[in-house]
Amino acid sequence: xxxxxxxDGVRGLANGDLTVxxxxxLSQAAARVLTSGRHxxxxxxxxxxxxxxxxxxxxxxxxxxxxxxxxxxxxxxxxVLDAGVIPTPAAAFLVGDIGAxxxxxxxxxxxxxxxxxxxxxxFGGTKLPDAVEDRIEEAMSGDKLAPTxxxxxxxxRFADAEDRYVLHLLGTVDVSLAGLHLVIDCAHGAAAGIxxxxxxxxxxxxxxxxxxxxxxxxxxxxxxxxxxxLQAAVLEHGADLGIAHDGDADRCLAVDAAGRxxxxxxxxxxxxxxxxxxxxxxxxxxxxxxxxxxxLKRAMAQHGVRMIETGVGDRYVLEALAEHSLSLGGEQSxxxxxxxxxxxxxxxxxxxxxxxxxxxxxxTLAELADVMTVFPQVLINxxxxxxAALDGHAIIAAAVAAEEAALGDxxxxxxxxxGTEPMVRVMVxxxxxxxxxxxxERLASIVREQLAV
Numbered sequence: 001x002x003x004x005x006x007x008d009g010v011r012g013l014a015n016g017d018l019t020v021x022x023x024x025x026l027s028q029a030a031a032r033v034l035t036s037g038r039h040x041x042x043x044x045x046x047x048x049x050x051x052x053x054x055x056x057x058x059x060x061x062x063x064x065x066x067x068x069x070x071x072x073x074x075x076x077x078x079x080v081l082d083a084g085v086i087p088t089p090a091a092a093f094l095v096g097d098i099g100a101x102x103x104x105x106x107x108x109x110x111x112x113x114x115x116x117x118x119x120x121x122x123f124g125g126t127k128l129p130d131a132v133e134d135r136i137e138e139a140m141s142g143d144k145l146a147p148t149x150x151x152x153x154x155x156x157r158f159a160d161a162e163d164r165y166v167l168h169l170l171g172t173v174d175v176s177l178a179g180l181h182l183v184i185d186c187a188h189g190a191a192a193g194i195x196x197x198x199x200x201x202x203x204x205x206x207x208x209x210x211x212x213x214x215x216x217x218x219x220x221x222x223x224x225x226x227x228x229x230l231q232a233a234v235l236e237h238g239a240d241l242g243i244a245h246d247g248d249a250d251r252c253l254a255v256d257a258a259g260r261x262x263x264x265x266x267x268x269x270x271x272x273x274x275x276x277x278x279x280x281x282x283x284x285x286x287x288x289x290x291x292x293x294x295x296l297k298r299a300m301a302q303h304g305v306r307m308i309e310t311g312v313g314d315r316y317v318l319e320a321l322a323e324h325s326l327s328l329g330g331e332q333s334x335x336x337x338x339x340x341x342x343x344x345x346x347x348x349x350x351x352x353x354x355x356x357x358x359x360x361x362x363x364t365l366a367e368l369a370d371v372m373t374v375f376p377q378v379l380i381n382x383x384x385x386x387x388a389a390l391d392g393h394a395i396i397a398a399a400v401a402a403e404e405a406a407l408g409d410x411x412x413x414x415x416x417x418x419g420t421e422p423m424v425r426v427m428v429x430x431x432x433x434x435x436x437x438x439x440x441e442r443l444a445s446i447v448r449e450q451l452a453v
Contacts, residue, residue, distance in 0.1 A: 031076035058192075120133075180204045182355065185210040189219065204355065250346060264335065265292050276303070290416075294429050382444050
C-alpha cells in the first residue's frame, strides 16, 4: 500500500476511497499525534481539553465527512469549533488567530465535486511536514484516545469565523481599491460567501460569477481551472481585471482588461517587484517551484531578485520560506504565499495585493505583467500509467536528457508523478510553441509506452 498522504493531505473519491471509516480513523489518529506536545499536555493537566477547528468547502460530501471527523475528534477528547464553509486559508488563519491546537480542512481544492480530501494544520496554522503525516498514518493502527465523562470533547459552531477572516484580509491592504472594477469568479466554492464582500469593502466595484454553490457544481466549468467564463465576463463588463479562485480559494489567477490570462508566475513577478520596491521582500528573494516558467527566473534575475526552487506543492514552498525566513513564494497554479499575512496560499489575499499594486502604480494589469516574458509551456497529463515507476526509469531518463540537450538554454523539460492524482505530468518549455508541443508529445508517448499498466 502506498503512502496515504499526498502533496496536500488525503484525497480520494468521497464514499469510495475516502470513506466515513477512514475519516473517523484519520481524525482519531491525528488527535493523538497533534495533541502530544507540551501545550496540550498542560491543558489536560489543568483539566481542560485541546481545541481543533474543522472547516470545509461546499461539496455535498463535506457534510458527512465533517460529521465523521468531528466525531473522531470529540471522541478523542478534542473540543471542535465547526467553522462551516470557509476557504482553506481562512481555516489556517483561524487556527493561529484563536490559538487552537490544530485545524482540519475538508476539501479537494480544484478537483471535481465527487472528490474530497482531508488536510491538517498544526498549532499556528501551518501545514504538516511529511514526518508528522507519517506519524498520523502509523497511529491509525494503534490505540485511540478514548476519554469518558467530562473528558469527551464538545462540538460547537464557530460563529464569528468569517468576520475574523474578513477583518484580517482588509487589514493587509494599505490603499483603497476605489475606481477599480473587478470580476470575481468564486468557482461555486468556498470563496462565494467571502471574496466579493472583501473586495467591495476594500472599495472596488465588484461583479461576481460562479457564486451559487449547490454542493455538486464546485469547479464545474468555472474558477481557476476554467478561465473562459471569467475572460468573457471581464470583456462583457469592461472590467479592469478578473480574479479567479478555485474550490477552496487558496489559489488566484487573473485576467487583464483585454481578457489575457495572468498566471501565478506573472502574479508572483508583479508582487515580488512591488514588495522589493517597498522594502518588504526579505533578502530580495522569491521562492518558487520547479514548475515555474523560465521567464519568471529571467525576469527576477534582471531585477535583482534571487530565486529559490522547491518541489511542487505549496507545502514545500512554505517549508523553504520558513527555513530561510522569507516573505514571498508560490506556484504557477496561483498558490501565492505572503508569510507576513498568511501561513498558506490565499487566493483572496493575493487578489487584494494584485489590485492594490494596480492602484499604487497607476498601471494596468497588462502593463504590470509585461515585466515578465512567458516562455511557451506545454503540459501533458499522462493518465493510466504506473506513476511510482517513473523515478529512476532508465529509458525515460535517457529520452529526457536527449531532449534537454537539444533545447539547450532556450528551454527545459520536467517530468514528475502527480502527488494528488494517478498520472505523470510532462512539462516542456521552449522559445517556440511548436517546438514545446513536439517535445512534450514525444516524451508523453514514451511515458505511455514504458509505464503502461
